[in-house]
Amino acid sequence: MNELQELYREVILDHNRRPRNFGELENADRVVEGVNPLCGDSMKLYVKLDGERVSDIRFTGAGCAISVASSSLMTEKAKGNSIGELKSLFDRVHEMLTGDGTGAAPDIDEMDKLAALSGVRAYPTRVKCATLAWHALIGAISGSQDRISTE
C-alpha cells in the first residue's frame, strides 16, 4: 500500500462519497455543532437517546474526506451503543488517532472499520479532521457542550 492509499483507504473514500446517517434527525435529544476553524470543517450531530443508549444518530455538514468519513463511521458505530461503551470507545479511537504508541494498543479487530482512520496518525495536520466527530459525540452524550471546536 502506498502512502496515499494508507491515508485514503477504500472505506474512507466510500464513506466520503456516500456518508451514512447523513441528514437532520427530528426530535433529537441532543444537538451539537462541531467546527474545525483552521480548515473550515463543520458538522452538526443529532443524537436520540433511549435511556442510556443511543437509539438514533445522524449528522449534517461539510468538510474534507477525512472528516466526513470519520463522522459517517462514528455514527454507524455509535448507534445502539450505551453512553458508557461510547466513552470507552472514544478513548480507544483517540489513542489510535493521536497516540504515540506508548498507551494501550487499540484492538484493531474490535475497531474493525474504524481502523481505516488510523492512517491520519502520520499526518499531524489532518488528525483534527478525524477527531472532530468524536469530540462532538462526547459533547452530545455527556450533554456538556453544544458547540465543539478543535482549536
Added chain:
Amino acid sequence: MSAIGSIAGSVRSAGIAARRADFPALHQQIHGKPLAYLDSAASAQRPQAVIEAMVAHERRNHANVHRGVHQLSQRSTDAYEGAREKVSRYINASGSDEIIFTRGTTESINLVASSFGRMRLGPGDEVLVTWMEHHSNIVPWQMICEQTGARLVAAPITDTGELDMEAFHRLLCDRTRIVAAVHVSNALGTINPVQEIIEAAHGVGAAVLLDGAQATPHMRIDVQALDCDFYAFSGHKAFGPTGIGVLYGKRALLDAMPPFQGGGEMIRTVTFAKTTYNTLPCKYEAGTQNITGAVGLGAAMDYLSGIDFAELARHEADLLDYATERLLELPGIRLIGTAAAKASVISFTLGDIHAHDLGTVVDMEGVAIRTGHHCAMPVMEHFGVPATARASFALYSDRSDVDQLVAGLNRAAELFL
C-alpha cells in the same frame, strides 16, 4: 556568444532559469519526488546569499546596535543601518529615515492604524479598504475604528476578482481619511490599479497605505513614483527571512505621528515627568530589533537588485499562462480570480474535492500548495467557497513545477471524483 545567443527568447529565460540553483531548499525530494514548491505567496524560499549573510553576521558581528562603543556593536550597527539603506534605495524612498523595521507587513499596518489612525480618525470619519484585503489589512482598521468612532468601509470586487473601481470612486468621499489597499491580492493574484487609487484618494485628502506583501517578490517598487503615503511589506515573501518587515512612510507623516510602542531606543530623554522621543526612524523601533533579520533582508534587497524585472515579468507571465492552460484541461476545475492584471498566483477548486484533501494528495507527489481561506475570508464569501487551493509561483518556479501539480491533481481526481 554561442549559437544560443541568437535565440533571444532562450537567452532571456536562461537568465531567470539559472536562478533556481541559488535556492538550496528547492533541491530536495519530498515523499520520494522532487520538491515542486508552489507556496511562495505564503513564504518564499531564500537564496544562498541571504542565508550566508545571516550566518556570517551571527558568527562574527553580532552585538546590540547603537550606542555601544565597542567594535562588535559598531559592526552590528553598520550592518543594521546598512540594511536600512539598501531597503531605502531598493524601493526608492527619499531617505533611509523613512524606512521603519517591523516584524512584518502585519506589524507595519498595525503601526499605521494605531499611530496615524489615532492622530487622524474621529467619529464620522471613514477608512476605505477593499473586499480582497488580507485579514491583516482589515482587522487593525476595525480595531482603531472601534476606538475612535470612525467607520470601516469596504469597496466591493467583481466576479473576476478585480476591484470594482466604479464603486471605489463612489465610496471615496470627503469623510475618507485613509485608503488601505492591497497592491497584489494573496488570494486572487489581482494586481490593483494602485496609481489610480492613490490619485483619487489624494484628491479627497485621504492618505494611502499599500499592503505590498505580495507585490515585492514580483515587481520593482518605487514609492516615490507611486506617491503612496505608506507602503508595507515582509522580508520572507521577498526572499528574505521571517520576523522582519518594512514600513515605508513619508517623512512628514512619520514625524507628525505619535510613537507606536514605548521602550528603549525610541526615546531621547526619560524622566518620570516627561519623555522626549527619538528622531526617525528610531522613534518607531522600541526595543532591540531583529538585527540578523534586517541583515538578511538587506541581502535579499541586494539579490533582487540583480534581477532583471522585465525578464522576470515575462517569465512569470509565461508560467501563469501555462499553468492556467494546463489547469483548465482538468474536468471540474474552477479558477477563483481571473483578473486581467494578475500576478503568478492561481486559486482554484477541483470538483467538490475539499481543498485539504487536494493539498494532502499533491503533497505526496512532492507538490507544496496552500489550502484554506488564505486569511481572506471576505474573498471566500464573495466567491461562495469555504476554501481554495492556491499555487503561487516565484522567480525560481518553472514549467516542471506546473506539470507536477497537474499530475498530482489528476491523482486527486482519480481518487475522489
